[in-house]
Amino acid sequence: MRVFITGATGHLGSALVPELLQHDHQVVGLARSAASAARLTGWGADVVRGDLDDLDTLRTAATAADGVIHLAFRHDAMQVGDLAGAADSDLAALQTIADALAGTGKPLVGTSGTGLLAPAGLDRPGTEDDVLPDGYRIDAENFVVDLAGKGIRSSVVRLPIVHGPLDTGFIVSLVEFARRNGFSAYIGDGTNRWSSVHTNDAARLYRLALESAPAGTRLHAVHDGGVEFRQIAEALGRGLDLPTRSITVDQAPEYIGYLAHFAAIDNPTTANRTRELLNWRTQEIGLLEDLALGHYFQ
Structure with missing residues (x-):
């Protein structure tokens, strides 16, 4: 084709x-x-x-x-x-x-x-x-x-x-925000889930x-x-050797910019x-396993 x-x-x-x-x-x-x-x-x-x-x-x-x-x-x-x-x-x-x-x-x-x-x-x-x-x-x-x-x-x-290693999207942006802020952020208790x-x-x-x-x-x-957003933030913190911190919904635009809305959704x-x-079968690793590989932090 x-x-x-x-x-x-x-x-x-x-x-x-x-x-x-x-x-x-x-x-x-x-x-x-x-x-x-x-x-x-x-x-x-x-x-x-x-x-x-x-x-x-x-x-x-x-x-x-x-x-x-x-x-x-x-x-x-x-x-x-x-x-x-x-x-x-x-x-x-x-x-x-x-x-x-x-x-x-x-x-x-x-x-x-x-x-x-x-x-x-x-x-x-x-x-x-x-x-x-x-x-x-x-x-x-x-x-x-x-x-x-x-x-x-x-x-x-x-x-x-x-x-994945080709990523240029949300996870890359979260890494950049964490580096700028000096901590990896999640909103509220961070139990909202991302697929x-x-x-x-x-x-x-x-x-x-x-x-x-x-x-x-x-x-x-x-x-x-559904991976809890707090788990994602904690994985980013480990990879960057930075603390993880809760922020409020009102603080989100300051610390995570355009992702403020997306970081709060439960999906x-x-x-x-x-x-x-x-007959689609996934063959690759999950998000938290991928974050543990370290390529996002190089």
Whole structure:
């Protein structure tokens, strides 16, 4: 299959592109810079130059592909507080790709997050069957799932915290905040839970979704169903040789910046349906084991 990927050289893309190539797929990656293009070429992939806001480029690349995986998101905008702008850009890109694929039966794999289930206040772990009304990033998830009715084999992978040596996301940011503060922080008693998955296991799920997920499917890329945030903070403290300290919700923006909201959510989730549907089995270590390896602190 000739697969067009946005976010192809990001954290997850850096594992997914080799995963697809190793399974005899051709990859065309969207690259914003010459350095990103060089990385893709070095892996053996083809390159389309542009970014998420180049809608004509997205349309042309999606039309020429046998399937599309959409990983890219404007994390730069999210980190400076422009959540609405990042979400609007994401939805516009998906609408453009959908226009190119409509009626073809080709696969489109989108990306969402298990954390979006947290505000629902579930009294149990979240599942793939949980559907939320439109809201921040949820409208994009629901849009992709609904494309099953427009002749697209669409699916969405809900990601928890994704960890591993390729990580450039939340755990890396927590390490940076802890170094700056001189302590590793958690909010309140720290018993709220984060679900997580290793990068390589998540990449494998995206490949399986591309190859065989039924149209209109929600999938959970979850290994650890719920690790207490205090345990994560303590593991970071050990790795950095720093104390661990509780902070209040009001103090969180000062000490952990854009992660203030995410660090407080309680987000236990399961992936039972995903495992059964696609025979997906995680093969890598869990989050706390990964933190003990030390690569986050080098």
